Amino acid sequence: MSRMDRSGETTTELRRGVLGPCVLALLAERPRFGLELVRDLSRADGLLTSEGTVYPLLNRLRDGGLVTSRWIDDDQTRPRRYYSITDQGRRHLAAFRAEWSAFTSAVDAVLGAGTGTGRTRQHSRTAGEAT
Amino acid sequence: MIDALQQPLVAAYLRELDAELASLPSSMAAELAEQIRAHLLEALPPDADEGAVTAVLAALGPAGLVAAAAANPVSGASLAAPRRDPILRRLVAWTRRLTIAGRLTIAGIAVAIGLPSGALIYWQAQTDLQFMTTSAWWSPVDGVHDVTTEAAGVSQDTIPIRPGEIQGFVITIYNPSDVTQVILSSADQVSPGAPGAPQIAVSTTGTIQQSGEPHWVSYRPGGGPIPPHSYRWVRVLWRSYHCYLNAVGSSQGANDLLLRVRVGWITRTEDIQLPTEFAVGATAATVRSDHCGANPVPRP
Numbered sequence: 001m002s003r004m005d006r007s008g009e010t011t012t013e014l015r016r017g018v019l020g021p022c023v024l025a026l027l028a029e030r031p032r033f034g035l036e037l038v039r040d041l042s043r044a045d046g047l048l049t050s051e052g053t054v055y056p057l058l059n060r061l062r063d064g065g066l067v068t069s070r071w072i073d074d075d076q077t078r079p080r081r082y083y084s085i086t087d088q089g090r091r092h093l094a095a096f097r098a099e100w101s102a103f104t105s106a107v108d109a110v111l112g113a114g115t116g117t118g119r120t121r122q123h124s125r126t127a128g129e130a131t
Numbered sequence: 132m133i134d135a136l137q138q139p140l141v142a143a144y145l146r147e148l149d150a151e152l153a154s155l156p157s158s159m160a161a162e163l164a165e166q167i168r169a170h171l172l173e174a175l176p177p178d179a180d181e182g183a184v185t186a187v188l189a190a191l192g193p194a195g196l197v198a199a200a201a202a203n204p205v206s207g208a209s210l211a212a213p214r215r216d217p218i219l220r221r222l223v224a225w226t227r228r229l230t231i232a233g234r235l236t237i238a239g240i241a242v243a244i245g246l247p248s249g250a251l252i253y254w255q256a257q258t259d260l261q262f263m264t265t266s267a268w269w270s271p272v273d274g275v276h277d278v279t280t281e282a283a284g285v286s287q288d289t290i291p292i293r294p295g296e297i298q299g300f301v302i303t304i305y306n307p308s309d310v311t312q313v314i315l316s317s318a319d320q321v322s323p324g325a326p327g328a329p330q331i332a333v334s335t336t337g338t339i340q341q342s343g344e345p346h347w348v349s350y351r352p353g354g355g356p357i358p359p360h361s362y363r364w365v366r367v368l369w370r371s372y373h374c375y376l377n378a379v380g381s382s383q384g385a386n387d388l389l390l391r392v393r394v395g396w397i398t399r400t401e402d403i404q405l406p407t408e409f410a411v412g413a414t415a416a417t418v419r420s421d422h423c424g425a426n427p428v429p430r431p
Contacts, residue, residue: 034166035173042190050192055166056201059159081169 015047020057021100022047024066024085024093033072033080034058058083066092135175136168140184144194145171151198163201167191247396254395257308262403263362266302267345273298285408289382292371292411298324299368300409301345302388306357310395314354314365318389318400322369324411331390333357334364367409376413384410 019041026032026040037058038051048054061067066089073079085093135141148167152160174187191197226234268274273290280287290298299322306312314333322329333355334348345364357363367388376383386408392401 033173035170038170050190050196050200051170052167052191052194052197053200055163055170056197058166059162059201078169078172080173081166 012049015049018100019047019054020061021093021096023054023057023061024089024096027067027083027085028090028093031082031084033082037083061089065089135172135177135179135184138175138179138184140181140188141171141175144188144191148194148197151194152201155198155201159201163197167197250395251397254310254397255399257310257312257394259308259401260304260306260312260314260357260390260392260403262405263303263305265345266300266406266409268409269299269301269345269366269368270297279407285386286406287382287384287408287410289384289410289412291414292324292376292417294371294373294375294417296371297368298371298411299329299366301364301366302403302405303362304357304365304403305362306359308394309359311356311358312401313356313393315391315393315398316354317367318391319385322367323384323409324371324375325369326372326375327369329367329369332366332368334366337362337364371411376411377418379413379415379418382410382412384408 022041022044023037026037032040034055038048038054041048041054042051058067058069062069062083066086067083068086069081069083071079072082136145145164145168149160149164152164155163170191171187175184179187226237229237268277268288268290273293276290278289280289292298304314314331317328317331319328321327330352331354332350332352334345334350335355336348345366348364350364350366355363365388386405388403388405390401390403392399
């Protein structure tokens with residue numbers, strides 16, 4: 001039970017850590033309004049558990065100068081607030097992508113190596129017992 | 132057909148959201164409430180059934196969670212506001228990169244700046260000298276002619292001016308501070324009886340029980356030290372000026388004493404409030420006796 005909880009917490013922390021860059025990545029493609037952005041994020045399985053938490057994140061990204069927003073009346077029933085990435089946001093995203101790539105490669109390597117070592121030891125112990 | 136925000140489940144959610152956001156700064160709360168309302172208006176058609184509303188609200192997440200996400204910026208915090216280490220931690224990290232010689236240099240500079248600064252602050256914080264209980268006219272001749280008047284709660288001790296003669300008063304001054312304070316001179320530019328600064332002398336001892344004081348104690352002309360939590364007699368004398376007061380009934384006095392005082396390495400002006408105004412007044416005799424009644428020398 002406790003092991004399952006820790007796993008869940010780890011996933012939650014990971015999700016929180018990458019959600020901001022994911023928002024930037026989507027906005028780097030094109031500006032999006034709130035619900036559109038939320039739904040695009042929701043398509044990534046497990047990335048978004050509560051759509052409402054995207055808005056505080058957007059506001060912090062805006063306060064950090066990584067995102068801007070403006071109201072656009074695009075012939076819909078009501079004006080929409082569109083969010084766009086700034087130049088600073090693009091630089092930040094590029095930096096994160098580089099770090100993320102190195103990080104995931106390192107983690108993959110360690111996780112993969114750990115699995116392999118365990119098998120080898122198991123195999124050799126089994127061989128010893130058989131002898 | 133009703134607005135999606137008026138749907139009972141939505142309205143209840145928004146009320147709960149507003150309550151949860153109440154603890155946030157008002158501008159942050161208003162913006163977030165507006166964003167959530169816009170989200171709901173986009174996500175829900177005006178005639179959405181209860182099932183659709185429930186699904187949208189469930190996807191949005193509990194109102195408390197949304198408010199908590201705004202109040203506790205964990206998600207994306209590293210991107211939104213690149214957080215810097217506290218100054219002290221950065222300072223410690225910086226000093227760790229220094230060589231031993233560099234650290235010693237920094238430590239030396241810190242000591243060289245810190246000690247004098249601390250000392251200056253310490254001296255500046257010391258309490259000013261203050262009057263303590265006893266005062267008298269210096270000359271017995273003046274003492275017997277003293278007239279005390281009270282008006283509007285203010286006391287004035289007035290003696291006749293004696294042009295050309297030494298006049299003045301003595302008071303006891305207490306040093307309530309933890310350091311020796313050295314009286315250097317008067318900071319007053321005028322005396323009660325003359326257009327110049329009075330001469331200050333400080334007694335060398337703090338005796339007060341012996342008879343004959345204040346005349347039997349010895350004085351250090353030009354000022355002197357008062358040790359911490361001690362008192363000294365301070366004599367204030369001037370030579371009264373011939374043409375200082377030229378009208379009968381006019382007087383000139385002082386109800387405070389401005390002194391230049393050295394405390395440690397600093398010199399400052401201290402204003403000692405006197406218990407009464409020490410004043411000299413003109414009489415018919417003094418006005419007649421001098422020659423400047425009709426053509427007085429202007430006061431400074």
